[in-house]
Amino acid sequence: MESVLVVISSDNCKRIKNRKLACALSLIFILSGCSLMSGAVPLQKKTSQTYNRKVASGLYRVSCSHCHGVTGKGDGPAAAYMKPRPRDFTSGSYKIRTTDTGEVPTDSDLFKTIKFGIPNSEMPGWSLLGDRKIRLLVAYIKSFSPDFLEEKPPRIIFGKPGDLTDQSIRLGRRAYHKARCAKCHGDSGRGDGPSAAELKDDLGNSIRPTNLNEHWQYKGGATPQDIFRTITTGLNGTPMPSYKDALSYEERRNLSNFVHSLGKIKRN
Amino acid sequence: MNSKNYDKTLNKIHHSVAFQIASVVALVVLLILSPVITLHAYKGVGVKNGGHLTGVIMKSGRIPRDPVKFISKDRPICGRAITAEKYVISRKGEIRWAVVSLEGIRRGKKFSNAQTNRVLTNTKCRFDPHVMVARRRSRLIIKNSDDTLHNAHFFLMRGKRRKNIGNVTLPFRGLVVKNRRVLRKSGLISAICDAHNFMQGYIVSVDHPYAEVSDRKGRFSIRDIPAGVYRLKVWHEALGVKRIRVVIRAGKTTRISVRY
Numbered sequence: 001m002e003s004v005l006v007v008i009s010s011d012n013c014k015r016i017k018n019r020k021l022a023c024a025l026s027l028i029f030i031l032s033g034c035s036l037m038s039g040a041v042p043l044q045k046k047t048s049q050t051y052n053r054k055v056a057s058g059l060y061r062v063s064c065s066h067c068h069g070v071t072g073k074g075d076g077p078a079a080a081y082m083k084p085r086p087r088d089f090t091s092g093s094y095k096i097r098t099t100d101t102g103e104v105p106t107d108s109d110l111f112k113t114i115k116f117g118i119p120n121s122e123m124p125g126w127s128l129l130g131d132r133k134i135r136l137l138v139a140y141i142k143s144f145s146p147d148f149l150e151e152k153p154p155r156i157i158f159g160k161p162g163d164l165t166d167q168s169i170r171l172g173r174r175a176y177h178k179a180r181c182a183k184c185h186g187d188s189g190r191g192d193g194p195s196a197a198e199l200k201d202d203l204g205n206s207i208r209p210t211n212l213n214e215h216w217q218y219k220g221g222a223t224p225q226d227i228f229r230t231i232t233t234g235l236n237g238t239p240m241p242s243y244k245d246a247l248s249y250e251e252r253r254n255l256s257n258f259v260h261s262l263g264k265i266k267r268n
Numbered sequence: 269m270n271s272k273n274y275d276k277t278l279n280k281i282h283h284s285v286a287f288q289i290a291s292v293v294a295l296v297v298l299l300i301l302s303p304v305i306t307l308h309a310y311k312g313v314g315v316k317n318g319g320h321l322t323g324v325i326m327k328s329g330r331i332p333r334d335p336v337k338f339i340s341k342d343r344p345i346c347g348r349a350i351t352a353e354k355y356v357i358s359r360k361g362e363i364r365w366a367v368v369s370l371e372g373i374r375r376g377k378k379f380s381n382a383q384t385n386r387v388l389t390n391t392k393c394r395f396d397p398h399v400m401v402a403r404r405r406s407r408l409i410i411k412n413s414d415d416t417l418h419n420a421h422f423f424l425m426r427g428k429r430r431k432n433i434g435n436v437t438l439p440f441r442g443l444v445v446k447n448r449r450v451l452r453k454s455g456l457i458s459a460i461c462d463a464h465n466f467m468q469g470y471i472v473s474v475d476h477p478y479a480e481v482s483d484r485k486g487r488f489s490i491r492d493i494p495a496g497v498y499r500l501k502v503w504h505e506a507l508g509v510k511r512i513r514v515v516i517r518a519g520k521t522t523r524i525s526v527r528y
Contacts, residue, residue, distance in 0.1 A: 237432055245436060
């Protein structure tokens with residue numbers, strides 16, 4: 001395409017007898033050519049200009065590929081020994097997001113996951129790399145799935161976390177029963193509900209519901225705000241669904257306070 | 269050829285009028301084709317004097333039995349056992365829950381209202397309907413009629429791989445969720461319930477209204493098709509995909525029989 005555009009330049013017009021017509025035609029088609037190419041330009045920008053792909057690739061190979069695989073399919077040499085299995089980046093499905101269920105996460109979600117890791121899994125925090133390198137990794141990991149180019153889902157906006165009052169926790173207990181959380185997480189939150197034994201993740205591997213009595217097991221984090229996010233957006237790739245449509249904002253806030261209280265975190 | 273000669277020849281070619289015209293023509297062709305290549309959009313313009321396609325989908329040979337799944341929980345609601353609805357085939361061999369759709373159609377009738385706002389109900393621990401056709405980018409209404417927790421977990425199927433596209437919970441009876449995101453892509457969507465692992469449903473998300481699900485007697489009827497030659501795709505969850513060439517004549521009904 002580029003060579004064609006170069007050929008039809010204004011200099012060449014002089015050589016053609018019907019100069020005006022040729023020049024006009026050239027101009028029109030240069031413009032049309034540009035408009036055709038315009039679809040591809042942002043793509044190139046995203047993959048090559050905004051970050052150094054070579055450096056990011058090297059960083060990924062050293063830090064991530066052992067578990068997530070060189071091709072990002074979650075099939076690195078260490079993957080077979082892990083439960084849950086490392087994320088398959090080509091699927092575009094991520095657990096910890098501030099976006100709606102089934103959507104891709106935002107850059108800041110990925111950044112936080114890499115920086116702080118995921119509790120109760122083999123994913124460690126990579127804060128030792130520094131923010132700049134983590135940002136490179138975010139860009140590189142996104143390039144594994146075309147979903148990031150096709151979709152830009154909005155962040156679900158969260159309010160301030162509700163006060164951890166006894167009243168809120170009491171209402172949260174009611175929401176726990178209304179939302180039938182006990183179906184998987186059990187009546188006392190020990191992860192022993194009637195459906196617990198048969199749950200499977202997206203890859204078809206068995207997965208247990210989180211024992212809510214052990215706060216260090218909460219994959220999305222154990223603060224009321226983190227729990228609120230997990231309840232609202234669900235965890236993609238696992239059976240944990242989104243409660244955004246089933247419970248009101250207030251109910252979800254109370255429920256996250258109640259679940260937080262189940263975690264038995266010592267309060268200062 | 270040395271490099272000087274090569275450059276000269278290249279220069280000659282580039283400056284020739286024929287080359288310039290050829291490149292212009294190539295650009296025009298690209299410009300005209302670009303919307304077709306990139307968008308694949310369907311245009312609902314209304315059809316006058318269109319043809320109709322009716323037919324029946326049959327199974328020849330031995331008719332497989334529908335597997336039965338035994339249930340260990342929520343028995344007052346779900347019952348003790350449930351049929352998988354994998355092979356809903358009559359004694360005569362008429363296949364239910366097969367999806368027929370025309371392939372590659374770009375212009376035709378408009379979508380009806382029923383095809384746009386489809387309802388998926390969780391009732392007696394089944395997805396009702398078991399298989400449905402829904403318009404891409406339309407709203408999907410998900411309901412729960414059972415007094416128990418269901419979650420409608422949707423996967424977009426790409427060959428053997430599946431991609432999670434939404435997991436909506438329906439914890440109590442009477443809850444209605446209007447979801448705009450599940451049908452954002454066209455293709456086969458599998459719906460499961462994680463709380464009841466025997467539940468399975470399918471949605472075929474389509475760009476055009478020329479798609480139908482076969483009824484109890486294996487019949488289907490697609491109306492108002494612009495006259496022409498098309499490829500008809502038949503999909504069944506267990507029996508697989510078949511493609512057949514069909515000829516539609518203006519104002520006439522074409523009858524076909526598809527055999528698995």
